[in-house]
Amino acid sequence: MDEYTSSQRFWGLVCPGSPDEVGRIRRWVRDVLHDYPCQDDAALIVTELGANAIVHTASGHAGGTLSVQLSVSDQRVTISVTDSGHTTRTPHIDQPADEDTHGRGLQLVTALATTVEILGNPDGHVVTAHLNHTKDPA
Numbered sequence: 569m570d571e572y573t574s575s576q577r578f579w580g581l582v583c584p585g586s587p588d589e590v591g592r593i594r595r596w597v598r599d600v601l602h603d604y605p606c607q608d609d610a611a612l613i614v615t616e617l618g619a620n621a622i623v624h625t626a627s628g629h630a631g632g633t634l635s636v637q638l639s640v641s642d643q644r645v646t647i648s649v650t651d652s653g654h655t656t657r658t659p660h661i662d663q664p665a666d667e668d669t670h671g672r673g674l675q676l677v678t679a680l681a682t683t684v685e686i687l688g689n690p691d692g693h694v695v696t697a698h699l700n701h702t703k704d705p706a
Contacts, residue, residue: 575641575642582636583636585621585627585634597610597647605701606699610647614649617647617649626654627651636649645701646696650694653689653693655693
C-alpha cells in the first residue's frame with residue numbers, strides 16, 4: 569500500500585473576500601503548520617497575500633472570494649493565493665517612498681520566502697511563495 573502514499577500533503581481554503589477573513593486564513597495556516605519552524609513566516613506571507621488580493625482585486629468586492637492552497641513536502645512549504653482578478657495591474661514589487669504607508673507587502677513576502685512566483689492575467693492572479701524548512705516529517 570505504500571506505493572500509493574506521498575510525503576507531500578495538500579490543503580485548500582476558499583473564503584469570502586472580506587478583511588475579516590485574512591485573520592481566519594492566518595490562523596488556518598498556523599494550525600496546519602503548528603510544529604514547523606517556518607510557521608510564523610508562512611502566517612505573515614499569507615496575511616500579506618490575502619490582504620493584497622482583497623485590496624487590489626475583485627476578491628474584495630461584493631461576492632468576491634480568494635483561494636489559498638498550502639502544501640508541505642519533506643523540504644518545502646508552498647503557499648498560493650488566488651484572487652478574483654478584474655484588475656489591470658499584475659502584482660509587483662513596489663518601491664514606495666519612505667513616507668508611504670503602503671506598498672511593501674510583496675517586498676516582505678520575497679524577503680521571507682525562498683522563491684516567489686506570480687502568474688495570471690486580468691481574470692485572476694496566483695501568487696505562490698515557497699519556503700524551505702528543516703522539520704522532519706511526522
